[in-house]
Amino acid sequence: MARRRLIYEGKAKILYEGPEPDTLIQYFKDDATAFNAEKKATIDGKGVLNNRLSEHFMTGLNSIGVPTHFIKRLNMREQLIRSVEMIPLEVIVRNFAAGTLSKRLGLPEGQQMPRPIIEFCYKDDSLGDPLVTEEHIAAFGWASQQDLDDMIALSLRVNDFLSGMFLGVGIRLVDFKIEIGRVIEGDFQRLVIADEISPDSCRLWDIETGRKLDKDVFRQDLGDLGDAYTEVAKRLGVMPRTNGKPAAGPKLVN
Numbered sequence: 077m078a079r080r081r082l083i084y085e086g087k088a089k090i091l092y093e094g095p096e097p098d099t100l101i102q103y104f105k106d107d108a109t110a111f112n113a114e115k116k117a118t119i120d121g122k123g124v125l126n127n128r129l130s131e132h133f134m135t136g137l138n139s140i141g142v143p144t145h146f147i148k149r150l151n152m153r154e155q156l157i158r159s160v161e162m163i164p165l166e167v168i169v170r171n172f173a174a175g176t177l178s179k180r181l182g183l184p185e186g187q188q189m190p191r192p193i194i195e196f197c198y199k200d201d202s203l204g205d206p207l208v209t210e211e212h213i214a215a216f217g218w219a220s221q222q223d224l225d226d227m228i229a230l231s232l233r234v235n236d237f238l239s240g241m242f243l244g245v246g247i248r249l250v251d252f253k254i255e256i257g258r259v260i261e262g263d264f265q266r267l268v269i270a271d272e273i274s275p276d277s278c279r280l281w282d283i284e285t286g287r288k289l290d291k292d293v294f295r296q297d298l299g300d301l302g303d304a305y306t307e308v309a310k311r312l313g314v315m316p317r318t319n320g321k322p323a324a325g326p327k328l329v330n
């Protein structure tokens with residue numbers, strides 16, 4: 077097979093040149109990192125699950141008119157996506173207190189927010205993706221005011237959609253992070269959800285037991301990350317199958 081051109085390699089994914097203009101192939105690795113890559117491991121099968129789960133969420137969003145970069149899944153680890161110009165921001169939506177919000181404001185984990193709270197972080201690993209305000213974003217030209225308004229509207233739609241989907245399978249969507257890109261169509265640009273949506277970028281708690289089913293399992297050494305992601309995939313009905321049989325769950329390799 078001809079060697080593909082590598083466009084970008086990140087902590088959990090690789091982007092290759094796509095088969096058509098304005099497309100890319102997104103490959104999901106098994107690598108797990110936390111605390112800005114200070115903690116690392118390989119979770120056998122994580123990439124397969126995240127490829128499936130991201131496909132599931134992005135397809136659902138496309139079907140309700142929330143545009144995403146997702147075109148189609150190609151195989152167990154790869155999906156075809158639209159090439160977009162990434163906005164250098166992480167958009168975080170919070171429904172319940174956890175993580176850095178709990179730390180920053182001294183809020184008990186699990187406290188419900190009066191309404192979904194949106195935060196922006198500037199994407200820069202060397203700075204640890206710092207929290208920024210709309211003032212910074214506008215002043216440094218990372219996004220226009222119109223972009224910001226559109227990003228907030230899109231993020232709230234994603235939150236409503238995902239919250240409902242998870243609620244239906246007994247999971248609370250505590251918070252999540254998305255990334256957004258620009259697609260130029262003629263004289264117009266529109267924003268689309270890009271990157272991935274998976275348990276790597278969401279906090280997911282079992283509603284009955286409070287069990288964590290997301291990357292905090294790895295960050296906080298709470299057990300087997302593969303088991304947690306497999307549980308999410310099973311509940312959503314997207315557990316990968318091999319030869320008609322459910323595939324074995326992922327295993328921690330190192």
Ligand code: 5GP
Pocket residue numbers: 166168174175176177205251252253276277278279291
């Ligand atoms: P926190 O700010 O509390 O660490 O994270 C809030 C939410 O955004 C969590 O669901 C967390 O997983 C997600 N998140 C924040 N930063 C990143 C990041 O750099 N990568 C990924 N995958 N998720 C992130």
